[in-house]
Amino acid sequence: MKKLLLSIAVIASGYAVNAQVVCAGVSPAAIQGNYEFSWAEPGTDWSTPDFNVAGTFVEDTLMIIDDGTPGTNPQGNPLGAEACAGSPTGPPGPGVYNDLTGKIAVIYRNTCEFGYKALQAQNAGAVAAIIVNREDEVINMGGGAEGVNVTIPCVFVSSVTGQLLVQEMANGPVVMFLGNKVGAFANDIGANNGEMIVSPYGGANSRQFDGFTPGIQMYNFGTNDQASVNVIATIDGPNGNYYTETVNIQNMLAGDTASIFAGNPLEFPAWTEGGVGMYDNGLYTLTYTMDFGGTDDSDFDNVLSSTFSIQDNVLSLSNLTVAGEPLANSYPSNSTTEYQSCFMVQEDNASTMATDGMWIVPHVDTAAGEVLAGAEIFVNAYQWDDGWVDLDDPNYTFDPTTNDAFQNLNLLSFGTHYPASDNEVEQPVFVPFQTQFQLQDAVRYLFCIQTFESTTVSFGYDNTINYDGNQGIFRQPPSPVHVDGEWYAAGWAGVSAPSMALNIFDPAELGLEENTLGGTAFPNPANDKVKVSLNAEGDAVLTVADVTGKVAFVLPVTLVNGATTVDISSLASGVYTFNVAFESGATSTFNVVKK
Numbered sequence: 001m002k003k004l005l006l007s008i009a010v011i012a013s014g015y016a017v018n019a020q021v022v023c024a025g026v027s028p029a030a031i032q033g034n035y036e037f038s039w040a041e042p043g044t045d046w047s048t049p050d051f052n053v054a055g056t057f058v059e060d061t062l063m064i065i066d067d068g069t070p071g072t073n074p075q076g077n078p079l080g081a082e083a084c085a086g087s088p089t090g091p092p093g094p095g096v097y098n099d100l101t102g103k104i105a106v107i108y109r110n111t112c113e114f115g116y117k118a119l120q121a122q123n124a125g126a127v128a129a130i131i132v133n134r135e136d137e138v139i140n141m142g143g144g145a146e147g148v149n150v151t152i153p154c155v156f157v158s159s160v161t162g163q164l165l166v167q168e169m170a171n172g173p174v175v176m177f178l179g180n181k182v183g184a185f186a187n188d189i190g191a192n193n194g195e196m197i198v199s200p201y202g203g204a205n206s207r208q209f210d211g212f213t214p215g216i217q218m219y220n221f222g223t224n225d226q227a228s229v230n231v232i233a234t235i236d237g238p239n240g241n242y243y244t245e246t247v248n249i250q251n252m253l254a255g256d257t258a259s260i261f262a263g264n265p266l267e268f269p270a271w272t273e274g275g276v277g278m279y280d281n282g283l284y285t286l287t288y289t290m291d292f293g294g295t296d297d298s299d300f301d302n303v304l305s306s307t308f309s310i311q312d313n314v315l316s317l318s319n320l321t322v323a324g325e326p327l328a329n330s331y332p333s334n335s336t337t338e339y340q341s342c343f344m345v346q347e348d349n350a351s352t353m354a355t356d357g358m359w360i361v362p363h364v365d366t367a368a369g370e371v372l373a374g375a376e377i378f379v380n381a382y383q384w385d386d387g388w389v390d391l392d393d394p395n396y397t398f399d400p401t402t403n404d405a406f407q408n409l410n411l412l413s414f415g416t417h418y419p420a421s422d423n424e425v426e427q428p429v430f431v432p433f434q435t436q437f438q439l440q441d442a443v444r445y446l447f448c449i450q451t452f453e454s455t456t457v458s459f460g461y462d463n464t465i466n467y468d469g470n471q472g473i474f475r476q477p478p479s480p481v482h483v484d485g486e487w488y489a490a491g492w493a494g495v496s497a498p499s500m501a502l503n504i505f506d507p508a509e510l511g512l513e514e515n516t517l518g519g520t521a522f523p524n525p526a527n528d529k530v531k532v533s534l535n536a537e538g539d540a541v542l543t544v545a546d547v548t549g550k551v552a553f554v555l556p557v558t559l560v561n562g563a564t565t566v567d568i569s570s571l572a573s574g575v576y577t578f579n580v581a582f583e584s585g586a587t588s589t590f591n592v593v594k595k
Helices: 014-020 114-123 159-169 468-474
Strands: 021-027 057-064 104-108 128-132 154-157 175-180 189-196 203-205 216-220 226-237 240-252 257-260 282-291 303-311 314-316 339-345 354-360 377-384 409-417 429-438 445-451 481-483 486-488 501-505 520-522 529-533 538-546 551-559 563-567 574-581 587-594
Touching (some): 057 159, 114 128, 128 159, 128 175, 189 282, 189 303, 189 468, 216 226, 240 257, 354 377, 354 409, 377 429, 409 574, 409 587, 520 587, 551 563
Parallel strands (some): 057 104, 104 128
Antiparallel strands (some): 189 216, 203 314, 216 257, 226 240, 339 481, 354 501, 377 409, 409 429, 481 486, 520 529, 529 563, 538 551, 538 574, 574 587
16 A cells, blocks of 8 residues: 655644754756655664754765665566565575665665665775665665664655656766755855645636735755845746745845745745736746855755646636646655545635636556556545634644544535546546536635545645645645545645646626526435425425436425425435436535435
């Protein structure tokens, strides 16, 4: 089963830790930037250096380990790069390792324990080790029997990160920084891409989009004070430069932090082009540049950027492909019974948009023999009616085991998709909702993809855009997930942009005759009974059908004060369509989930 660390809501104090401890590409330019990782922390099963201590780091050139074992593993990587020769579960013989003196060893996961791999790298002269996962995800590493003998830093990265680094190594030397930046260099300012404001949507919609205010948290990591630091934010798009603003920081002492966010003493002005509909459609790049007028001793984090686009027909947290479909490059999963990948929408001018379905990117591991064809996948549109204000609301808890912030998710519409073949693996697929609807101003929605075949089926994410900074400042959960019965408000660690895109159109084109009475059900999902509410009175006929269209029951009902209670205890768990029809011809159609 694939494993990825589940994250919970980011707290403000987490910013400093995120920025200090990094696994970052230094050179060449193609690999510069921070990567999601875990590290072997000293304790009962490791004797590794503690990255939480300021100035604890390694910066050096990568080299792939080779224990002399011929052949390739199931992922197509060299068996010799697993560093398992001589281990209880590895190839026979002690292994003849290449000379890694002064290098950071690159090792592939498989077969033997993490501690054994790291120890072999250490014995071969490596100053640190990077272990690459089989899947595109990050897990915590146990030291096993040999971890207590490992005294070099050891970090763990995803298969995608590992592939990027190894491919670049074929072109020449690759230098990485592993550890704590504070006090590591004399002159060193920088920031982290998880602590900067990005566009609220990777695929923004022209009917709703009205700019945003850039912001970033930056640091003087170095041991020297800096007399003057400029932080420049630019937005470039389809017709050139749209925004360039500079914030100047005077007398930034060693170890200081500057929080440049709206409402703070240091802030950027808002980016606006004069209102909704005034922004050019196309691709944009937001860039933050930090400069103190001298030479930065570790400059890989001096320039950070994020892309987004504005289009007429979609709304998505992820970036979009050239075809305007959601971009997917990561497929996290850690579920055994049920999984929903979601994104939240709440906009003051949301009523400018109507939707009739979602684009999704399904995934299975075909190399492991998994099959997507015929899998049952739902797309769900919920109105999120819980009363919390933000992630710091004292009246609600967002802890997965005691979560009370997801109690009033009322299903507005849904769709069902059965992939015709495995050709749909990692390809954008459109799934229509059974009922089109118009979004309402300031109402909170949660749009989700769901599967009950979650041991094999997962869904795409775009790891090129990071919403951690937005969540940390605005305190709203952009992409919750539901895993095996529990809600995780902050979603997956390391990826925050699900590859889902609402298909958006003008509400004037919406056929509202299917639900002219505004029907809703509460609670929804429900166990035994639901209260059906409509803008109508009197006698009607309720028809309840399952997702295949099979009628479960037909029931005469009488609405008093616009409401009636319906017993659904006889229904099996699942999603049902309720259709209420009056003699006048007026109808209301909506969806109810039976727990």
